Amino acid sequence: MKKVVEVLANREQLIDRSLEIVLSKISEAIAERGLCTIAAAGGSTPEPLYRAIAAQDLPWDKIHVFWGDERYVPLEHPDSNQKMARLAWLDRVNIPASNIHPMPTGAGDPAADAEAHQTELQQFFKVSEGEFPAFDIILLGIGDDAHTASLFPGTAALEVRDALVTVGNKDGQPRITFTVPLINRARCVMFMVAGASKQPALAQIFAPAADEMTYPARLVQPEGELWWLLDAAAGEAVK
Numbered sequence: 001m002k003k004v005v006e007v008l009a010n011r012e013q014l015i016d017r018s019l020e021i022v023l024s025k026i027s028e029a030i031a032e033r034g035l036c037t038i039a040a041a042g043g044s045t046p047e048p049l050y051r052a053i054a055a056q057d058l059p060w061d062k063i064h065v066f067w068g069d070e071r072y073v074p075l076e077h078p079d080s081n082q083k084m085a086r087l088a089w090l091d092r093v094n095i096p097a098s099n100i101h102p103m104p105t106g107a108g109d110p111a112a113d114a115e116a117h118q119t120e121l122q123q124f125f126k127v128s129e130g131e132f133p134a135f136d137i138i139l140l141g142i143g144d145d146a147h148t149a150s151l152f153p154g155t156a157a158l159e160v161r162d163a164l165v166t167v168g169n170k171d172g173q174p175r176i177t178f179t180v181p182l183i184n185r186a187r188c189v190m191f192m193v194a195g196a197s198k199q200p201a202l203a204q205i206f207a208p209a210a211d212e213m214t215y216p217a218r219l220v221q222p223e224g225e226l227w228w229l230l231d232a233a234a235g236e237a238v239k
């Protein structure tokens, strides 16, 4: 695994740098495999990146967009990760609808929706049961509690090793999330972290030893590249 940690002066530079990396991974993937698979993160940090991606002239028919996690709410809900990415990015570009692969949240049964999305991934990537496909880029953030995707401290989702997608649990509320082994198969995982509130979590994530069930982002150790892009406030934690 190639691991790179960069501390950028401010959020603007964090977005510029993340855009640079995403664009280079998109062109690399398309040159090598003819298409690029990206899993988007939710939360507030990546929104300006999505707006910046939308302003690019890209071969949208060769780009497939997924999500690393989703809140268990309908698309119209303000908390929907899909809604945020659609408003900032996907609704602004000429991407075919069939290239957008949201996590379903409408079955009234999170386990059934997680299973359905796993089946979609297996069919899209043409992998069999038990195999884990390699995303070109997985974008991630962390919470103040060191969660990433919807892998929350002390929850059962952290221990799932035999599925691509599972049900996360945020304070009793279900979410849909990529599992640790799926994230770790990626060719490139890029964390974007901004703000002083993330310092305590980052200090534990970067500590030589700490409990992975308590600090879930420590479990992210991809086969490919691992990028940590931090703004100056967050970056105080890793000095």
Ligand SMILES: O=C1O[C@H](COP(=O)(O)O)[C@@H](O)[C@H](O)[C@H]1O
Pocket: 041, 042, 043, 044, 045, 046, 069, 070, 071, 081, 140, 141, 142, 143, 148, 149, 150
């Ligand atoms: O709940 C979530 O939070 C994290 C971090 O969000 P941010 O607002 O601090 O950027 C995010 O990565 C995750 O996808 C999301 O569902």
